Amino acid sequence: MRHEIKKISRIVDELTTLFLKEDTNEVDFSIKRQPDRTVIKIVDYRTHFEDDFIEQLRELFNTQRQCEVEEYYWQLCGEVDEDEELTLIGCMIDEATVEKREGNLYLELVRYHQ
Numbered sequence: 461m462r463h464e465i466k467k468i469s470r471i472v473d474e475l476t477t478l479f480l481k482e483d484t485n486e487v488d489f490s491i492k493r494q495p496d497r498t499v500i501k502i503v504d505y506r507t508h509f510e511d512d513f514i515e516q517l518r519e520l521f522n523t524q525r526q527c528e529v530e531e532y533y534w535q536l537c538g539e540v541d542e543d544e545e546l547t548l549i550g551c552m553i554d555e556a557t558v559e560k561r562e563g564n565l566y567l568e569l570v571r572y573h574q
Contacts, residue, residue: 468498468571471552474545475502475567482508497554500569507565514560520546521556521569 472489479487479502490501509517550556555570 464498464573467552468500471549471569471571472500474549475500478546479504484508496573498571498573500567500571502565502567502569504565504567506563507560509560509565511560514558514565517546517567518556518558520550521553521558521567523547523550525551525554525571 468491472491476487476489484504484507486505488501488503488505490499492499492501507514549569552571553569554572555568557566557568559566
């Protein structure tokens with residue numbers, strides 16, 4: 461559980477930056493820490509993201525978690541370009557749900573404690 465809180469904070473920070481850069485008017489974040497996992501829920505109301513980008517998020521966030529990549533590179537978030545930052549987030553989470561409903565973007569990211 462070394463650096464676990466910092467890793468969760470880094471994920472939320474990168475996603476906050478992503479949404480604010482896209483002139484998001486209203487976004488909600490929820491972080492729920494459970495004994496075996498942390499769940500991050502995000503709602504981007506009246507999202508500005510196109511369907512193609514949302515599909516790209518779905519693919520990036522549903523890759524297999526890579527603990528070895530995470531351990532070495534999680535601190536570099538914010539120092540590389542946007543696509544690499546999103547790829548790194550995908551390496552740091554275990555499950556992701558990415559849906560657009562009624563003009564709103566819903567993300568649920570799950571990170572299991574190891």
